[in-house]
Amino acid sequence: MTLLLESTNHLYWHVGRSLGREADTSSTLRSAVQMKTDNTALKKVVIHKAGSYDRLRFETQPLPKMGPDDVLVSVRAIGVNYADVVVRMGLYQSAKDYVGWPITPGFEFAGEVEAVGTAVTGHRVGDRVFGVTRFGGYATHIAVPQTQLFPIPSGMSFEQAAGFPAVFLTAYFALHELAHPRSGDTLLIHSAAGGVGGSLVQLGKAAGCRVVGVVGSSHKVKVAEQMGADVVIDKSVDDLWSSAALHAPDGYDVIADANGVATLKQSYNHLRPAGRLVVYGFHTMMPKKGGRPNWFKLAWDYLRTPRFNPLDMTNENKNVMAFNLSYLFEHNDMLQRAMGDMVGWLKDGRIAPPPTTSYPFEQVAQAHQDIESGQTTGKLVLIP
Ligand SMILES: NC(=O)c1ccc[n+]([C@@H]2O[C@H](COP(=O)([O-])OP(=O)(O)OC[C@H]3O[C@@H](n4cnc5c(N)ncnc54)[C@H](OP(=O)(O)O)[C@@H]3O)[C@@H](O)[C@H]2O)c1
DSSP states (O other): OEEETTTTTEEEEEEGGGGGOOOTTTTTTTOEEEEETTTEEEEEEEESSSSGGGEEEEEEEOOOOOOOEEEEEEEEEEEEOHHHHHTTOEEEEOHHHOOOOOOOOOOOEEEEEEOOOTTTTTTTTTTEEEOOOOOOOOSSSEEEEEEEEEEETTTTHHHHHHHHHHHHHHHHHIIIIIIOOOOOEEESSSSSTHHHHHHHHHHHHTTOEEEEEESSGGGGGGHHHTTTOOOOTTTSOOHHEEEEEEEEOOOEEEEEEEOTTTTTHHHHHHHEEEEEEEEEGGGGSSSSSSSSSSEEEEEEHHHHHHHHHOHHHHHHHHHEEEEOOGGGGOOOHHHHHHHHHHHHHHHHSSSOOEEEEEEEEHHHHHHHHHHHHHHOOOOEEEEO
């Protein structure tokens, strides 16, 4: 069915779905009927207030209202990000700024186009697409502006596509918008078997760099190697910073760090002159089990987080950069450039989708528990 948005802003189903991708509004049956078919409802995860896994409640709601520029997607796979658990705990600032409570977490999804608004030109009913959204992704259906959707490259599954955009866009921003590594540079990538970390390793290799990956558990070494790391430091076995110095005696050109307090100061210390430290997360402040923040640890870690002095940075020729992608959704030019580049690299085999582990939608709490544990590799994906 092709969804038409009438000037009255009422939603009408246009009975033409049986014509599939070739359906054309001029030739399809014009007897629009109000949206009262089997597909009037969606299922989504709704969090009404901050807390542990029991806050992840399923609710049924009417399908979202669509603007003329929107596309309704029937979701087949949803990417889980570490940030989603921070949202659930009530600690994610942009979730407070843009949504508040209740909130449906989720930054990324893949599925099939179910309906398009009247001004949509780039997507048609039945297309396989993946996309990004500023929250709201944990749902069986989602409506987003057409610019936030991209065709799934051939050969890529819904699971792989759903796990691709958030981590790769983060990695792309860190490297290509901020750090600008040159071919031959040496990069140190923390959490190199994880979602963003694995993507940073892949993008670093694709840029011709030498990549030293760091992982926190031995079972992750192979995954980081598969992502392309030239060297992997297993900090559960080896001393992180003496190993890091051994592999880059003159220091690193770029270090990407989402650990926060546990490594930031040493990451800075291990930059070479003109080196760039890109900060994009603080996960070592967070609990690995239980699902609730330890407020004392949070406060203590906040106080212990290093402050970088611009005078020292100038004299030492070292740079510290930081960003949060969820505040950058309005930068459509950047989104299109990044996705255009990366889909091209996917197609020519320079990068690959991250390895995925799937969970039935109903096991969302288990997925949160697992990503919080710090033991997962690649991407976790929910299947609605
Ligand atoms: N700034 C942005 O725009 C942006 C966007 C996306 C993600 N992020 C951040 O990027 C980081 C990675 O996100 P992701 O979704 O790709 O997750 P992930 O890396 O797949 O999983 C988190 C990893 O962090 C490490 N870790 C260290 N201490 C931890 C702790 N106390 N609790 C849990 N994990 C811990 C673990 O790896 P090791 O033990 O191997 O190090 C763990 O596997 C997160 O901090 C997230 O908030 C930032």
